[in-house]
Amino acid sequence: MTRTTPPRPVDIEAVFPALARHRRTTTRLHPRQGTAKPEDSSVAGPLLWPADEPWPVCTSVHPKAKGHLLSDVRLRRRVQDEARGRDFTDEERRLLDGMTRRRHVPGLCDEDPLPMLAVAQLYVRDVPDLVGPEGPDLLQVFWCPFEVHGPERSIDVELRWRRAADVGAVLAPQPEPPVAGREECVPTSCVLHPEQVVEHEYLGLLGEDLQDEIAEWEEDLLDEVDEVDDEGAYDSSPPANHATYEEYEAAMAAARAQEPEEIDYMSDLSIAPGWKAGGFASWHLTDPRPMGCPACGTPMPPLLTVATVECDGASRSWLPVEDRDAADDPRVIDPVGVYLGRGLMRIHTCPTDPTHPHRLSFQ
Numbered sequence: 001m002t003r004t005t006p007p008r009p010v011d012i013e014a015v016f017p018a019l020a021r022h023r024r025t026t027t028r029l030h031p032r033q034g035t036a037k038p039e040d041s042s043v044a045g046p047l048l049w050p051a052d053e054p055w056p057v058c059t060s061v062h063p064k065a066k067g068h069l070l071s072d073v074r075l076r077r078r079v080q081d082e083a084r085g086r087d088f089t090d091e092e093r094r095l096l097d098g099m100t101r102r103r104h105v106p107g108l109c110d111e112d113p114l115p116m117l118a119v120a121q122l123y124v125r126d127v128p129d130l131v132g133p134e135g136p137d138l139l140q141v142f143w144c145p146f147e148v149h150g151p152e153r154s155i156d157v158e159l160r161w162r163r164a165a166d167v168g169a170v171l172a173p174q175p176e177p178p179v180a181g182r183e184e185c186v187p188t189s190c191v192l193h194p195e196q197v198v199e200h201e202y203l204g205l206l207g208e209d210l211q212d213e214i215a216e217w218e219e220d221l222l223d224e225v226d227e228v229d230d231e232g233a234y235d236s237s238p239p240a241n242h243a244t245y246e247e248y249e250a251a252m253a254a255a256r257a258q259e260p261e262e263i264d265y266m267s268d269l270s271i272a273p274g275w276k277a278g279g280f281a282s283w284h285l286t287d288p289r290p291m292g293c294p295a296c297g298t299p300m301p302p303l304l305t306v307a308t309v310e311c312d313g314a315s316r317s318w319l320p321v322e323d324r325d326a327a328d329d330p331r332v333i334d335p336v337g338v339y340l341g342r343g344l345m346r347i348h349t350c351p352t353d354p355t356h357p358h359r360l361s362f363q
């Protein structure tokens, strides 16, 4: 099934033509749980990985005895998924209890190299906003599931670009780390439904005049909403006007449906939520941070955004049409189960030379 972002509630470039210069496309990936094939774009594999090529490993020392078994992480998610909306059965409780006691792999030392986790595989043909080096048409993303690398003590991400046509026999089975430092570093396998949408630059990175004009416009919109609310209050003197409470409630629901929605630039008109390739970076938790290339200084846009939620209350207008009836289903809202930073992790790459070292930013 495809996923379709509803049209933005306002054509913001018609209101502010200057925003046309701050427009960019992004490809929303719309991950949903499922198992892809190596020939597909996916989250958490399997990858189109050559049988004769070594799998990336992390050689850092980690407290691996304290890690969570990947098999337990997956089992826990499955049990929780199946028990949604009801209490756990005794059998499920027994399974979950067993997991908290099993926390290590016998014989695995802190110094042992750990296969990296296959996180995402994106074909350029599926993801138009994926910008990489000349030649390759496939990006493979890995990370180590322990978050204590380098001076920033963060997650370690590895990118591999390749030409799909160069891959002969595909490696099977594919390695994975037996343990993860934190459960929320482990992505659940997902198929993707890429969709290209338009974004506009983060509010705080627009010129000050434009920011002020947008703020003023938003306030006017709010006033309109308030006026309609007041009229609604005037009408709502019933139930005297209505024969029954049912009629009264129906009338109120109809009035609510006619109210203008609350629209704001940041939530509805600027940056799409969820996993995506390309587009703009949101800096809602920190001030905007320059992401210059470590090799040549060129400002680096986000290549890939890894998000905990595909959609929340504030970004509700981005919920795909196909998911409207499932807006509280965790498999729609948080299909991947990954939580990095405070909900967002971005991989930035150099537009001048995508093989220059990448950088990460978090929100």
Ligand SMILES: [Zn+2]
Binding pocket: 058, 059, 060, 062, 144, 145, 146, 149, 156
């Ligand atoms: Zn590591």
Ligand SMILES: [Zn+2]
Binding pocket: 293, 294, 295, 296, 297, 298, 350, 351, 352, 353, 356
């Ligand atoms: Zn560079």
